[in-house]
Amino acid sequence: MNSFQIVGPMIRLLDAEKAHTFTLWCLKKGLAPSQKQIDDPVLKTSFWGREFSNPLGLAAGFDKNAEVVRPMLALGFGFTEVGSITPLAQPGNPKPRIFRLTEDKAVINRMGFNNEGMESAAKNLADTRRDRLNGVLGVNLGKNKDTAVALDDYKQGAKQLCRYADYMVINVSSPNTPGLRALQDRKELEVLIKGVQLTLREEMGEKAPPLVLKIAPDITEQDKEDIAAVALELSLDGLTITNTTIERPSHLRSVHRSEGGGLSGAPLFETSTKVLFDMYRLTEGKIPLIGVGGISSGEQAYKKIKAGASLIQLYSALVYYGPPLVTQILEDLSCFLKQDGYNSVSEAIGADHR
Numbered sequence: 001m002n003s004f005q006i007v008g009p010m011i012r013l014l015d016a017e018k019a020h021t022f023t024l025w026c027l028k029k030g031l032a033p034s035q036k037q038i039d040d041p042v043l044k045t046s047f048w049g050r051e052f053s054n055p056l057g058l059a060a061g062f063d064k065n066a067e068v069v070r071p072m073l074a075l076g077f078g079f080t081e082v083g084s085i086t087p088l089a090q091p092g093n094p095k096p097r098i099f100r101l102t103e104d105k106a107v108i109n110r111m112g113f114n115n116e117g118m119e120s121a122a123k124n125l126a127d128t129r130r131d132r133l134n135g136v137l138g139v140n141l142g143k144n145k146d147t148a149v150a151l152d153d154y155k156q157g158a159k160q161l162c163r164y165a166d167y168m169v170i171n172v173s174s175p176n177t178p179g180l181r182a183l184q185d186r187k188e189l190e191v192l193i194k195g196v197q198l199t200l201r202e203e204m205g206e207k208a209p210p211l212v213l214k215i216a217p218d219i220t221e222q223d224k225e226d227i228a229a230v231a232l233e234l235s236l237d238g239l240t241i242t243n244t245t246i247e248r249p250s251h252l253r254s255v256h257r258s259e260g261g262g263l264s265g266a267p268l269f270e271t272s273t274k275v276l277f278d279m280y281r282l283t284e285g286k287i288p289l290i291g292v293g294g295i296s297s298g299e300q301a302y303k304k305i306k307a308g309a310s311l312i313q314l315y316s317a318l319v320y321y322g323p324p325l326v327t328q329i330l331e332d333l334s335c336f337l338k339q340d341g342y343n344s345v346s347e348a349i350g351a352d353h354r
């Protein structure tokens with residue numbers, strides 16, 4: 001029995017947000033296990049001029065204020081993404097705003113970008129960056145609820161935080177900020193991406209971090225085509241696919257299934273993998289994709305890679321399976337890759353399209 005099998009059920013007695021706050025506290029106090037092993041060389045991958053010792057990352061939303069980068073990398077993740085960070089601190093939506101759908105191995109959240117703002121994040125990131133990091137660090141940007149011109153917020157976030165980021169994400173896909181997902185429309189997207197690219201170039205020139213766009217699963221075929229066209233036209237560096245869904249599949253069993261917000265975890269796997277598959281096809285495999293949504297096993301991680309993901313992320317499964325899941329997924333993923341005769345994870349990317 002691992003320690004999570006003892007502590008996990010106790011943490012789950014707390015309501016979901018208290019459990020999260022307690023978990024962050026433990027991580028900050030150094031009470032989490034260090035599980036980082038030397039990764040199997042088959043898992044090593046590199047692009048954007050960055051080396052990833054393995055392709056599995058922690059998705060945005062867990063470490064909104066960039067407080068636990070090192071402890072999360074120590075769990076074995078190859079990379080971690082902090083945020084979403086907005087220019088100004090904001091409290092987010094009234095509580096309760098996270099729900100465990102235990103029977104469905106899912107989560108619904110309507111946090112609403114609660115975070116301490118970019119100045120606080122910059123301080124934490126500067127501390128984190130003082131020594132070399134054992135992994136890659138992404139910084140995910142959001143907009144404040146009351147900001148009228150979204151571009152201003154993304155530009156401010158990019159300007160203030162780019163020097164700490166190995167890659168940056170513009171998140172236009174959270175369902176919990178009114179109007180945010182409308183930024184996925186073609187015209188809006190073009191303006192947004194061009195604007196942030198310009199800011200990054202002005203700040204850091206050639207050394208600017210790669211820019212990634214995070215999209216929702218609830219998009220039409222036309223949206224997919226538009227996003228792919230804009231991504232190719234503007235030489236976007238990556239797409240993260242996907243955020244949480246506003247759909248509620250009819251098979252959900254939990255009493256919380258009708259709560260408002262974004263659904264993540266197991267019920268999101270099929271939908272998000274389909275969007276990933278489609279976006280790989282539409283972008284002709286030319287843009288690195290980060291596959292996220294419902295991963296809780298090595299087999300699912302492998303499916304995302306074969307559908308077109310260069311990197312993968314998870315969040316909700318950690319709620320149910322805890323830290324041991326990270327090393328379990330990596331071990332199983334290496335086995336699947338070797339069984340199929342791959343020498344490296346990059347050879348398997350998009351295999352389902354060939």
Ligand SMILES: Cc1cc2nc3c(=O)[nH]c(=O)nc-3n(C[C@H](O)[C@H](O)[C@H](O)COP(=O)(O)O)c2cc1C
Pocket residue numbers: 059060061062064083084098107109111113140171174214242243244264265266268292293294295313314315316317
């Ligand atoms: C409680 C919670 C908060 C989240 N907050 C953010 C966020 O601030 N920014 C973001 O881009 N995604 C956020 N996400 C979405 C995750 O990054 C991820 O895209 C989604 O949960 C699907 O992955 P999963 O099924 O492995 O959880 C959040 C997810 C959860 C469960």
